[in-house]
Amino acid sequence: xxxxxxxxxxxxxxxxxxxGEPKPDWIDGSSMEYxxxxxxxxxxQGDSRQxxxxxxxxxxxxxxxxxxKVRTSLTETESNTAGAxxxxxxxxxxxxxxxxxxxxxxxxxxEIAENWQDSATREYYALAVLDRQKAILAVNDxxxxxDKDSVAxxxxxxxxxxxxxxxxxxxxxxxxxxxxxxxVAELRVLDPAGKAPESPVDAASxxxxxxxxxxxxxxxxxxxxxxxxxxxxxxxKGLNDFGLQAKSSGGGDIIVEGEVATNExxxxxxxxxxxxxxxxxxxxxxxxxxxxxxxxxxxxxSSADYSEAVRRTRVALAKKVSSQINExxxxxxxxx
Numbered sequence: 001x002x003x004x005x006x007x008x009x010x011x012x013x014x015x016x017x018x019x020g021e022p023k024p025d026w027i028d029g030s031s032m033e034y035x036x037x038x039x040x041x042x043x044x045q046g047d048s049r050q051x052x053x054x055x056x057x058x059x060x061x062x063x064x065x066x067x068x069k070v071r072t073s074l075t076e077t078e079s080n081t082a083g084a085x086x087x088x089x090x091x092x093x094x095x096x097x098x099x100x101x102x103x104x105x106x107x108x109x110x111e112i113a114e115n116w117q118d119s120a121t122r123e124y125y126a127l128a129v130l131d132r133q134k135a136i137l138a139v140n141d142x143x144x145x146x147d148k149d150s151v152a153x154x155x156x157x158x159x160x161x162x163x164x165x166x167x168x169x170x171x172x173x174x175x176x177x178x179x180x181x182x183x184v185a186e187l188r189v190l191d192p193a194g195k196a197p198e199s200p201v202d203a204a205s206x207x208x209x210x211x212x213x214x215x216x217x218x219x220x221x222x223x224x225x226x227x228x229x230x231x232x233x234x235x236x237k238g239l240n241d242f243g244l245q246a247k248s249s250g251g252g253d254i255i256v257e258g259e260v261a262t263n264e265x266x267x268x269x270x271x272x273x274x275x276x277x278x279x280x281x282x283x284x285x286x287x288x289x290x291x292x293x294x295x296x297x298x299x300x301x302s303s304a305d306y307s308e309a310v311r312r313t314r315v316a317l318a319k320k321v322s323s324q325i326n327e328x329x330x331x332x333x334x335x336x
Contacts, residue, residue: 024116026127034113040130040190042110049124053112056128060110064186109135136190139183143197146180150201157210163253164287167217168333170210175334177203211243219244219329220252220286223279225260227314231279234318235325242326254329255284258321262310265300273306277313279321283328293328297321 025031027043034041042059046052114127153173160166181203184196219239223232232248235256239246258281265274276298283293297320301312 021116023118024114024127026114027116027125031127034127034129038132040132040135042128044126044128046124046126049115049117049126052115052124052126053128056112056126057110060128060130063189109138132190136187136194139187139190140197143180143183143187146176146183147197147200150176150180150199150206154201154206157213163216164333164336166213168336170213171330171333173210174207174214177201177207215243215245217244217254217329218250218252218286219246219254219256219325220250221246221248221256223256223258223260225258226262226277227310228258228260230311231260231277231314231318231321234315235322238319238322239326242322244326244329251286253286255286256325257282257284260314262313264306271304272302273304273309274300274302275306275309275313276300277310277317279317281321281325283325283332285332292332295324295328297324 026034026041030036031039031041040060040063042056042061042063044052044055044057044059046055110128110130112126113129116125117123118125150173153169153176156169157166157173160169177199180199187194187196221232221235221239223229223235236246236248258279260277260279262275262277265276278296278298280296281294282291284291297317299313299317299320301309301316303309303312
């Protein structure tokens, strides 16, 4: 009975994957049934059917991710002068993680259209397809929502009398504008000859205003422990680069507290000396003293000279922590 069941299962799998049939045209990336003018297609190959299907979906994702990478590299070179000190604001880069989940609407329509198994190599192939027209409609629906949100957030930012509501609206507005840009890039992939709907908000003038509002937020960084000053200086610089007004003393809207500890690590038997630096961070609202974020960060580096290994851990840790603080502050205000 078990043997009969096994044989039946194997036959069904072979039929489903079309094993033994002639090599289909879509294996080479071109399909009569799914022409490129109507569909985006991706072909995946793997040792199992699941692997092949996952890779075929990944091939379609690559078409979009290439556009996202191009946009990201362009965005990261953009800078806006904000505040009296002429700080360079690279805020667009800091919200890329938030945007990732917002700007993938088009990929929800990807389907596995065909499967095939090579009878000689036993490898599996899968064809993933995305109906261009359906995806375009989905993206346009999301763009319409972004446009509605951006108008409302711009109005809130301009009318806010207090700093905190203004920062909150500004952060959300920058996020929506960046998400819209990424969706427009996806729309160009889906419909190269088409034209994206115009935004009701002039991003070129609104972004600098929003970035300036964010830069008015005072962040005070206070650390204790092993050579805390070195890491504190690096964090202040990193936050300033993100567009936040950071300093190492005085009162502030956001208070950053932390303790630094550095330890020598066991080596690998070579001449290299290893150091590990850890920083425990607490973020508080300067007005209410409410703790809204806590996290640990660590970095491990090596060098022939132990003091150089220590220096490297602190430089790397300052960069890492400034990014995490910025993300925590952004999330805090967006969720209020």
